[in-house]
Amino acid sequence: MTNIVIGSGPAGRLGSYELGKLGKDVILIEKNHIAGTCLNEGCMVICALSDISKFIDSNRRFNEFGFVKSQISVSYDKIVEKITETQEFLRKLNQIENESVGNKIIYGEAKINENNVEVNGESLEYDKLLLATGARPHIPYVKGSKYGLTNKDILKIDNLPEKLNIVGGGIIACELANIFSTLGSEVNVIARSEFLKEIDPDFKKYILKYIIPQVNILEHTDISECGKNKVVLSNGDELEGIPFFATGRIPNSEIAQGFVDINPDNTIKVDEFMKTSRDNVYAAGDVTGGWQLTPVARMEGICAARNMAGYLNKISYNSIPQCISLNNEYSFVENEKIKDVKTETITLPSIAGPNSFWKILTGDTGLAKIEFDSENNKIKKINSISPSSVSDVAYLSYLMRIDSPLDEYSNFLEIHPSSDTNYKIIKNLWL
Structure with a gap:
């Protein structure tokens, strides 16, 4: 059959x-x-x-x-x-x-x-x-919502928007703000609650300061109406620019x-x-x-x-790595199995490596933070901004999923140069 x-x-x-x-x-x-x-x-x-x-x-x-x-x-x-x-x-x-x-x-x-x-x-x-x-894409019901674009329309835009109003405060909104502001658009992000509310506050500050400083972020703000080239805020203020919905799926x-x-x-x-x-x-x-x-x-x-096909198996959803694709990648993962334990945290700037050398003089090589359970010798949480964070955090999340103790990291040999700050912390500071 x-x-x-x-x-x-x-x-x-x-x-x-x-x-x-x-x-x-x-x-x-x-x-x-x-x-x-x-x-x-x-x-x-x-x-x-x-x-x-x-x-x-x-x-x-x-x-x-x-x-x-x-x-x-x-x-x-x-x-x-x-x-x-x-x-x-x-x-x-x-x-x-x-x-x-x-x-x-x-x-x-x-x-x-x-x-x-x-x-x-x-x-x-x-x-x-x-x-x-x-x-x-989810499009919220507001007057004129038919004028709002979504990710389905990115490749239907004829020209680079001069002004763009991104409605939403999550990962997609952040990625779009980074892209279009770098390409030359004037970008507003309108978040009904907080912008990037689910990520570590230190990394939100870093993103706002070093990666998207030119983007205007409006928190705790809602819209009441959209036009073809404008949005009307709930307080009555109008913002020029194409409305773009990044409000979930x-x-x-x-x-x-x-x-x-x-x-x-x-x-x-x-x-x-x-x-x-x-x-x-x-x-x-x-x-x-x-x-x-x-x-x-x-x-x-x-x-x-x-x-x-008759081969029984199931998935573990523990320690799923995630990323926000920016001009300097931000990746993060958490081991949800580690609960109700005392943890220690180490934070430091990312170390210069591939694609980081020319960021040293401007002080924006990135940021890394690792939270760990020192008593049981396990990683609890990783946040990293660096050009290599996507591969770094994916690798570390695998070790978290197989419940590897921190001692095992001493056997890892990186390729130089490397900006794998998380690994350097683990290998050089605790083992």
Whole structure:
């Protein structure tokens, strides 16, 4: 019998690929483009734009030092053209990868029934079903909200906005503010509560001072109306600029309403094996809520696929690393299993390494903080801003997940030069 996967984002694409590798007959159904939000509207678009903003930031620094004399003119329509061209290339690769294990891919909008899926007028029977339909941007109800852009519209903007009003105070709002302010837009961030309220206060201060100092942050502020090129604040003040909503995401769970159990927040309810309330129906990725991160969606898709194929397994969500993609990357992770213990904290500037040398004279090489349980010799929490923080924190989070004691870090040999401040703290100060 056939396994059907609906949705080809990170969860569905990796889940279908895993099923194919395990020798199962698979049909992957995708409504729009293969690879989902990540490649087409989300992470990869942000990464592409961040690469450009980092280059512009470095060029500005080198000009200020006087050993580079150059001026940069940004062509946003050319940026969009090349991102789109790259996306088309990667879509082909993703399709070839899935088809290489014998999977069939159908493009169309699916509807699910008791034992079959309807797509493009055809009824397909399934033995097991995986729902990986992802999520979409949440647009708050305010007058004129139709004028507000979201991450789905980044590649639809004709020209670089002269002024941009980003509504929202989380990670996406911060990343967009960093990108567009570096590209030359005048940016306001309007946060209903606090900006970056979930991160360490010391790192919020660093980001505001060294990474996005030119961005105007309005905290505890709401909007009452949007126009095509303005927002009206709840106090009546008007701000010129395109409105851009970065106000969270909502699950694409409508396909499953009345078919499987749904959580109060409209995410699909699953157990630890990614199984829904129906024995032969599974769900994975953003549509199930939880961690809205591509690597987690991949893990969930693979986990669901293995369980569908009869190889029981489940995921540990402890010590999930995260990142805010900025001109100087900020990464962080916490070991949630360490609770109610006395911890010690060490904080110091990041040490110059790859892409940090030319930041020494301006004092913005980065920042690192590690909180640890000295009694049990375990790391509790890591925060790091440095060009290598993404790989550093990912590596350290793995050691946290396998419950490695701090002594094990002494066996690690870094490649010089390295800005792995977290590792240097662990190796040189306590062992």
